[in-house]
Amino acid sequence: MMMLTLFFATGITGAKFCLLTKISxxxxxxxxxxxxxxxxxxxLHISSTNGIDELQTVRAAIAQTISFIIVxxxxxxxxxxxxxxxxxxxxx
Numbered sequence: 211m212m213m214l215t216l217f218f219a220t221g222i223t224g225a226k227f228c229l230l231t232k233i234s235x236x237x238x239x240x241x242x243x244x245x246x247x248x249x250x251x252x253x254l255h256i257s258s259t260n261g262i263d264e265l266q267t268v269r270a271a272i273a274q275t276i277s278f279i280i281v282x283x284x285x286x287x288x289x290x291x292x293x294x295x296x297x298x299x300x301x302x
Contacts, residue, residue, distance in 0.1 A: 212267050219271035226278045229285045
């Protein structure tokens, strides 16, 4: 079950990074989001009595799902889905 949760969280995170790239037309926003996400996860890491944090993947999946929903709302409200995919590319 934990592997399924991790798989779901990874897919949601990848989709969120794609949307952030489309919104900003740059890799800086998804890179910043990744840095902040890793910082928060490492700060909130909890050690239990047996030394293993059993619910870390569950907390990460919940946080990534909430974050994805927020980014999706911004993406749809800003009508970023109407922008061409490769606006600045030129044919060779």
